[in-house]
Amino acid sequence: MASHPDSPDFDRLKTFYTESITRHLKELYDWAATRMAQGVTARGHVGIRRSHELVLSPMELTGSRLVDIARQSGVSKNAIGQLADELEALNYICRQDDPSDGRAKRLQYTAAGIQLLTDAMATGEEMEEELAALIGKRKADLLKALISELVLKIRDQDIG
Numbered sequence: 001m002a003s004h005p006d007s008p009d010f011d012r013l014k015t016f017y018t019e020s021i022t023r024h025l026k027e028l029y030d031w032a033a034t035r036m037a038q039g040v041t042a043r044g045h046v047g048i049r050r051s052h053e054l055v056l057s058p059m060e061l062t063g064s065r066l067v068d069i070a071r072q073s074g075v076s077k078n079a080i081g082q083l084a085d086e087l088e089a090l091n092y093i094c095r096q097d098d099p100s101d102g103r104a105k106r107l108q109y110t111a112a113g114i115q116l117l118t119d120a121m122a123t124g125e126e127m128e129e130e131l132a133a134l135i136g137k138r139k140a141d142l143l144k145a146l147i148s149e150l151v152l153k154i155r156d157q158d159i160g
Contacts, residue, residue, distance in 0.1 A: 032127060039123025045116050047090045055083045055093070055107070061117075063108040065098055092116055 004010065017023065033050050040048055058064065058072035070080040084107055087093045092113035098104035109117065132140040 035127050035130075036120060036123055039126060040116060040119050043119040043122070045119060048116070052083055052087055055080055055087055059093075059107060059109070061109070063096070063106045065104050065106055067104070069107065
């Protein structure tokens with residue numbers, strides 16, 4: 001079995017486990033999510049949890065239907081509904097009737113929700129400055145461009 005140190009594949013497995021792009025992307029995401037949480041909390045947004053990004057990240061600035069957010073997040077409508085309830089209790093979003101479907105509800109940002117996004121943007125800009133300080137502005141800009149390009153190609157592939 002490859003997990004045993006005497007296995008011929010153990011060194012390869014160990015390298016994959018510690019050096020794979022999956023591991024590096026996870027660590028980068030964890031850093032970014034933690035840093036984002038710290039930044040918005042420092043700006044007065046208490047009660048926000050990482051799980052709330054399942055609602056906030058796919059939500060359009062002009063509002064989104066709960067079912068669409070659930071589909072984009074890959075999470076059940078009930079789970080997204082519970083997170084939306086929490087965000088509504090925190091006054092970051094509100095539910096409104098969907099003008100295109102009287103049975104559906106749209107989640108809309110409140111003024112406090114727009115302020116949360118504004119503060120998240122400021123935190124994101126600080127994070128980009130931190131990355132530039134760590135690896136240099138040219139490399140940080142290249143990293144951002146490469147990640148953006150990759151995400152767009154993955155989206156196109158998933159759609160097509």
